[in-house]
Amino acid sequence: MLNKVHTDKAPAAIGPYSQAVTVGNLVFTSGQIALDPETGALHGETIEEQTEQVMKNLKAVLEASGSSLKSAVKTVCFLSEISDFAAFNEVYGLYFTEKPARSCVAVKDLPKGALVEVEVVAEKEA
Secondary structure, eight states: OEEEEOOTTSOOOSSSSOSEEEETTEEEEOOBOSBOTTTOSBOOSSHHHHHHHHHHHHHHHHHHTTOOGGGEEEEEEEESOGGGHHHHHHHHHHHOTTOOEEEEEEOSOOGGGOSEEEEEEEEOOO
């Protein structure tokens, strides 16, 4: 059964999608960019600042779904500049300590001019 996840501790969707959905014991988050959940504005100017906000948003969505960053099994990461890869990894590694599988690619543009977007597949916690 498909269940939609919503929390006010993460930014509201900026389109026709859910923050996350759960199916069985799996959680699939939508991609998160560095939006401040209170204002809806892009937070931070550097890759480090934006990655920090993205991780806070993902943490909130996963917790609302009954999961956590520790239960992530796969992440997909999008960077607007591949030259930000090392700086992104520094912040990412502080949050994804269990080292889930990952893809990380550079893309031409991200919504609202963001520097980074990350989506997660995780297991729900018992």
